[in-house]
Amino acid sequence: MARDNAPAPLGDTLEERLSALGDLKDAGAEVTEEWLTAWAEVYNDLSTQLKRELFFDLAARKLKGHLTAPTKKLKAVLSAVSDARPTDQADATSTGDGTLPAGVIDVLRGENGISWLASTPSGPEIVAEVEGANEWPLETLTRVWTPPEEELVRTSLTEKSDSSELWKNVKQWLIRAVVLPAPQEGWSDVLTAWILGSHLHRRFNYFPLLYLPGEPERGKTRLGKAIVYLSFRGHYSPSLTPATLFRWREWHGVTVLFDVGSVTSLLDNGEMLDFVLNSFERGGWVSKVNNPDGLPQEQVKSYRVYGPTILLTNEPLRRTHGNVRSRCIEISMPEAGHMKVPDAVTPQDARELFARIVAWAAENHTAELPQVETPFKGRLADMAKPLLQVARLASPKAVESIIDTLSTQDRERRADNAETWEARVAIALWGCREKVKDDRLFISDLKLEVNKDRPENEQLSSQIIGTIKKNLGLSGGKGGTKSTKYIKWPGNDQAKALHDRYSQKGYPAPPVSPGPVATQGESEQDTEQGLPEASRTESPQTTTVADDTGHTGGPHSAISRLDVAATDGANGVPEKATTYMSRLDVPAGDAPESDLFDDYETAEREAIQNEPF
Numbered sequence: 001m002a003r004d005n006a007p008a009p010l011g012d013t014l015e016e017r018l019s020a021l022g023d024l025k026d027a028g029a030e031v032t033e034e035w036l037t038a039w040a041e042v043y044n045d046l047s048t049q050l051k052r053e054l055f056f057d058l059a060a061r062k063l064k065g066h067l068t069a070p071t072k073k074l075k076a077v078l079s080a081v082s083d084a085r086p087t088d089q090a091d092a093t094s095t096g097d098g099t100l101p102a103g104v105i106d107v108l109r110g111e112n113g114i115s116w117l118a119s120t121p122s123g124p125e126i127v128a129e130v131e132g133a134n135e136w137p138l139e140t141l142t143r144v145w146t147p148p149e150e151e152l153v154r155t156s157l158t159e160k161s162d163s164s165e166l167w168k169n170v171k172q173w174l175i176r177a178v179v180l181p182a183p184q185e186g187w188s189d190v191l192t193a194w195i196l197g198s199h200l201h202r203r204f205n206y207f208p209l210l211y212l213p214g215e216p217e218r219g220k221t222r223l224g225k226a227i228v229y230l231s232f233r234g235h236y237s238p239s240l241t242p243a244t245l246f247r248w249r250e251w252h253g254v255t256v257l258f259d260v261g262s263v264t265s266l267l268d269n270g271e272m273l274d275f276v277l278n279s280f281e282r283g284g285w286v287s288k289v290n291n292p293d294g295l296p297q298e299q300v301k302s303y304r305v306y307g308p309t310i311l312l313t314n315e316p317l318r319r320t321h322g323n324v325r326s327r328c329i330e331i332s333m334p335e336a337g338h339m340k341v342p343d344a345v346t347p348q349d350a351r352e353l354f355a356r357i358v359a360w361a362a363e364n365h366t367a368e369l370p371q372v373e374t375p376f377k378g379r380l381a382d383m384a385k386p387l388l389q390v391a392r393l394a395s396p397k398a399v400e401s402i403i404d405t406l407s408t409q410d411r412e413r414r415a416d417n418a419e420t421w422e423a424r425v426a427i428a429l430w431g432c433r434e435k436v437k438d439d440r441l442f443i444s445d446l447k448l449e450v451n452k453d454r455p456e457n458e459q460l461s462s463q464i465i466g467t468i469k470k471n472l473g474l475s476g477g478k479g480g481t482k483s484t485k486y487i488k489w490p491g492n493d494q495a496k497a498l499h500d501r502y503s504q505k506g507y508p509a510p511p512v513s514p515g516p517v518a519t520q521g522e523s524e525q526d527t528e529q530g531l532p533e534a535s536r537t538e539s540p541q542t543t544t545v546a547d548d549t550g551h552t553g554g555p556h557s558a559i560s561r562l563d564v565a566a567t568d569g570a571n572g573v574p575e576k577a578t579t580y581m582s583r584l585d586v587p588a589g590d591a592p593e594s595d596l597f598d599d600y601e602t603a604e605r606e607a608i609q610n611e612p613f
Helices: 014-020 029-045 049-063 070-084 138-142 150-159 163-177 184-198 220-228 242-252 263-267 270-278 319-325 351-363 378-394 398-417 421-431 443-450 462-471 492-502 599-607
Strands: 104-110 113-120 123-127 209-213 234-236 255-260 285-289 300-304 309-313 328-330 440-442 476-479 484-488
Touching: 014 029, 014 049, 029 049, 029 070, 049 070, 104 138, 104 150, 104 351, 113 138, 113 351, 123 150, 123 351, 150 351, 163 184, 163 220, 163 351, 163 378, 184 220, 184 351, 184 378, 184 398, 209 220, 209 319, 220 234, 220 255, 220 309, 242 255, 242 270, 242 300, 255 263, 263 270, 263 309, 263 319, 270 285, 270 319, 319 328, 328 398, 378 398, 421 443, 421 462, 421 492, 440 443, 443 462, 443 484, 462 484
Parallel strands: 209 309, 209 328, 234 255, 255 309
Antiparallel strands: 104 113, 113 123, 285 300, 440 484, 476 484
């Protein structure tokens, strides 16, 4: 296979550059990996984003038929190559229109306008100009977020404060702002890692969303603002149009705080749903038709939307938005009761601490991130990794606390999921393994196991079980003298894996976190002292994310204004909203193999389509 890793001459067309990489016909795994790496280097050397998008599409078409899921593999190699490049290149998330050109750590607010906190070979420096950066008036930027003050950042860079001391101060900021759920130490560690991580999010492949549901006047907005005032370019607004939001994330990489009365109304807007879903993963894009009358290459504009995102809402996410929930760390605020809650914090209150965080991020802008092995699986592992890396970097003692907190939330999610229809069938499937004959398990036998010890109103019909088996990835047919429906036995390994995924008994005990690791900023005095009385309140835990359920967008009109959640008054929440996990959403049109649902079952299915979690 002919291959040339060097960038093709500038005069070559995109097709010629792709052709120069050679052919992948009958190529082995190693040759394919080399080809993909060479392609990624050419991709990154292209001069404009439009050329990169077109080159990506050409490669995806070429690989179709040679590789399975070519788009996924192209994205994976781009991520791997980006991780291996110098940080200033990996962080170049703007094409020149915004405030994040290569090498820029952040924008600062000086006496005479903006200045730049930039990465240089000798370390972070504050400079007046940056090559390739667009000049933005300070007044314009301050309408979007509050840039850190230049002098405060300069002082913090000079002093080089201890990382563990900074961690402790951020925790105290959060604990004094609101009454956090129990365990307060654990949740304050999680949120501290999230805040510090937001300033380094361009270095992570994934960054979790925060999801704060609850009734009005429960301290959600108070906590959200306390977080966003310290986060990377934090923006709070109850009134954002998609057009504005897409541009601010593309140009400036802002941390977005959605404070809405109805999260369903927000996510029912297809553009907002795409924004939220793609903000989770680095390289997340959303494409929009902005110029339908232009040339084909001018009609569609793609926006980078990856970045820290917070969802505050008065109502829980519904099952149809489980794909959003699976990308979130969920926190429900407790009842404050008679405890005295301090006044809400302001950006002015955060000035010095914010500047110290920005200086810390600058000092670690090119530092090697510590490698961590999370005890979690699936998407939770993706969400936990950046938080644990930040904790190892700044305060290794917090690693165990974060793991314990997320583990507890994960076990509660699994307990809730164990009551879904899918879980009941998956658990019963393993219980029927002795009834399998000739790799067939008759649905009539499975039905008895599914409904064992269940009241009549909770029993599942054969038709429903037949539909659920499809959702679990199982196949089947009809056999025997009476053409009885059966499930083709997937094998003991797969059946046990399904059981362990849904059954509480199949889940391991809380993972044992790694011991302390000596890294930057470790201090023996990394303990909380003098915490306010409100910090001693204990409250129930929350439930974490559900598994991904697919993207259901659809045509919707654009939202020009989002409902504002009321936030004054005492901080606290009533009992958590009822969690409805005893029904499985059966997608409309996904009929069982044969026989329609009877009228009772159809009515029941339609009634639960929009039940909340």
